[in-house]
Amino acid sequence: MKTELIAVRAEEQDTTLVERAQQGDTEAFGELIDRYRGQAHGWAERMTGDPHLADDIVQDALIRAFLHVGSLADTSRFLPWFHRIVRNQANMRMRRGGPYGKEKPLSSWKKPDTGSVDWDNLDSILGHLTRSASIAARAEQDPAHQLMRKELYETIHAVLHCLTRKERNIFEAYFFRQLSPEEIADLFQMSVGSIYTYLHRTRRKLRDERIRSSLALLPDKEESPLRRSRMLHLPDWPPHTGTAVTLIDRIGHWLAALGNQRETDELMGVSGFAFRMKISDKTTFADGIYIYDWRTEITSLLRSLGYESTVLCGQLAASPVPLLAAAERFPVVLPIEEAVLPFIRQYIDLGKPVLYFDTSAARPFVHEWSLMYGYDDDAREVALTDVMIADGKRLSYDELADNPLRFLVGIDGMVERTSAKTNPIVVDPKSRAELAMREAVRYSRHGCTYRHGTVYLSYTSGLAAYDRWIGHLTTGHPNRYGMGQLAYVYADTRRHAARYLRSLPLGGEALRLALLASEAYEQAAASLGALSAEVPFVRTTELLTEEARTACASWLKEAKEFETAAVGYLEKAIIELHIKER
Structure with missing residues (x-):
């Protein structure tokens, strides 16, 4: 019972x-x-x-x-x-042809009737298969097919050299001698779990080596490339220095590592992230925080700060790509370390960390921006920051290559003057302040200009995003976890907006209006902060009660009223600046 x-x-x-x-x-x-x-x-x-x-x-x-x-x-x-x-x-x-499609595993090859092959020796087996395929290519009606098989055996023979002696022994026991993982564990005095780990790692290494061989990337075995390592020292970056928008937080830490300390309020203001809001039209997913043209926005921001940069980006084929609406225009790339490690080594060897989008961030985050500051070829690891781990973490080269969404940025140097003539950088503080205020007004009134092509995803941005968010609470079914992150991030951005506006080098009536806008953003931040306290950014399956949803909708309405007033003050401040210029 x-x-x-x-x-x-x-x-x-x-x-x-x-x-x-x-x-x-x-x-x-x-x-x-x-x-x-x-x-x-x-x-x-x-x-x-x-x-x-x-x-x-x-x-x-x-x-x-x-x-x-x-x-x-x-x-x-x-x-x-x-x-x-x-x-x-x-x-x-x-x-589709069984678990292996058109490719047979080594264990499915039948042993021909011959006494010249040592079937417990991998090299002997592969040598025999290669010779047999060569003979068959001359005798069969379809020699092209047999020749392809001969090349396949030769390729397998080559790539298996990537395995260590222990990996090869376990591989032979499993695929050739047809021993079970339990029998192999007993044979090598290891746990069954360890055998499965070895087999999984072997499959991964063989897959990567096969791709390398098809691209002629296999190194000459006579040459032994020098293994390298380099770890950079990152300056301290206490939590109060940064922002919940980890892209801007990492850029601030990045510049500090290069000896160019910038205030986070300034970076949030000139980048426009202090004034943004984007909400999914489906529910309160947090993905809207990340949906913008990464390549253009990041390189443009760095350029406005005086730096030229290079982007390495891509998405893996046949993998669920997170944030597809941001990554859909990225090229399809191969899951091999040669496609990404030279880029990392190049910048870290120059003493420059690399901006990296990490899809394995520690909870409660799902994926976030980080800084990569070291690599170790012996350990086959890279070192990078993690928003939830004070001392950072390590990722293996395999994990790095298998990241389904690849995005890295390296700083090349300062913007050259000749280049700045055709693409001028706004350096005058007052002009930069006006540009930031204009962008804040434009975004608030008209929303984000980035238009993705993914038809089943859509977003509402600017002041209208508040209405979409309120709608999810009053008539829809809000996603609690996503809502916790939205509230946490947007409460923080409005606080930075308020502080940035207080720092602007304005005077007279324009300054008074900017300070009124700052106060209004501060009030909006307080309302969003109350929402964040009600729905904290944690992992939970607990549903929001009707009372909590009503309270959250009320705080959002308050925040929208204050932010609408702030945008109105900014519009008047911009007009006042032009009146003064006349």
């Missing part, structure tokens, strides 16, 4: 979570997946007999479930529905 009661309660919880997920609540969907990911992997592995292929199948099934959860009519039937998705994905993979 007790077991039946637990099962009924679990089903009721599933039903509630599915209903919330259908309304766009990603935390609810995430909790469902946490419950059943292991079970789904078991289904997929039993169908395919391959734990690694099962990983891919489950990943595909999760994406399809997320996209189609709204079509589930009977919300109490989530588990059978999800099981059917996993089964269909597994069947689809098997119909």
Whole structure:
């Protein structure tokens, strides 16, 4: 009876979570997946007999479930529905030619009747396969096909040299001697988990080496390139110095590392981030904070600060790319370290950190901007900052290459005067102040100019974003986690807006109006701060109560009133500046 009661309660919880997920609540969907990911992997592995292929199948099934959860009519039937998705994905993979498609694993090659091959020796096996393919190429009717197979064997022979002796031994035991992971663990006096780790790492290394060989990137084995390492010292950057907008926070820390200390208020003001707001039209997802033209905005901001820069960006093929609306114009790139490490080494060797978009930031963040300040070829790691880890963290070269959204920026040097003539940099403090105020007014009245092409994502920006946000609270189903980040970030940006306006080198009536705008932004920040206190930026599946949603909507209405007044004061201050000039 007790077991039946637990099962009924679990089903009721599933039903509630599915209903919330259908309304766009990603935390609810995430909790469902946490419950059943292991079970789904078991289904997929039993169908395919391959734990690694099962990983891919489950990943595909999760994406399809997320996209189609709204079509589930009977919300109490989530588990059978999800099981059917996993089964269909597994069947689809098997119909494509089994778990390996057109490529057979080494373990599926049949041993021909010959006594000249040592089937426990990898080099002997590959040598035999290469010779056999060469003979078949002369005898078969389709020599081109056999020649391609010969080249494949030769390539495999080459790339397997990337493995250590222990990795090769485990590889041979698993793929050639057909031992199970449990038998290999007993053979090498290791845990079964460690064997799986070795096999996973071996597959990854072979994949990367195969790409390198196809691009002629394999090094000459006679040459041993010098391994290098370099770690830069970053200056202290206490929390009160920075901002919740981690792009601007990292740029401030970056410039400080180059000996050019800038006030965060100034960077927030001249970049325009102090005055921005963008809300998803679907729900209170936090992605709107990141949706803008990264390449243009970052290089333009650095240029306005006197620096030329270079961007390295891309997205991996066949990978779910976070923030697709920002990354959709990035080129498709290869998941190999040679595509990114030379860029990192180049700048760090010059004593310059590299701006990096990190999709593995510590919780509660999902992904954030960081500074990369070191690399170590022996450890195969890079060192970088993390918004939640005071001492920073390390990423392996493999993790770096596998980041589905690749974006790095290096500073090349100061802007040359000849270049500045065609693209003048505004250096006069008063002119820069007017430019920042004009941009703040334009953005508030007309919104963001960046237009992405992803049809299923849309956003509202500027003052109108407040109405969209309020609508999510009053008539929609707000995403609590995203809302916590939105409130946390936008309360902080308005505080910086207020401080920046107080620092402007204005006089007379224009100064008075700017100070009134500053006070209004301060009040908007207070209202958004109250919202942030009600919905803190933490991971939770707890729903907002009706009372909390009503209170949050009220604070947003207050914040909009204050910010609308602030924009009006800025418009009058700009007019006053031109009257004075006459």
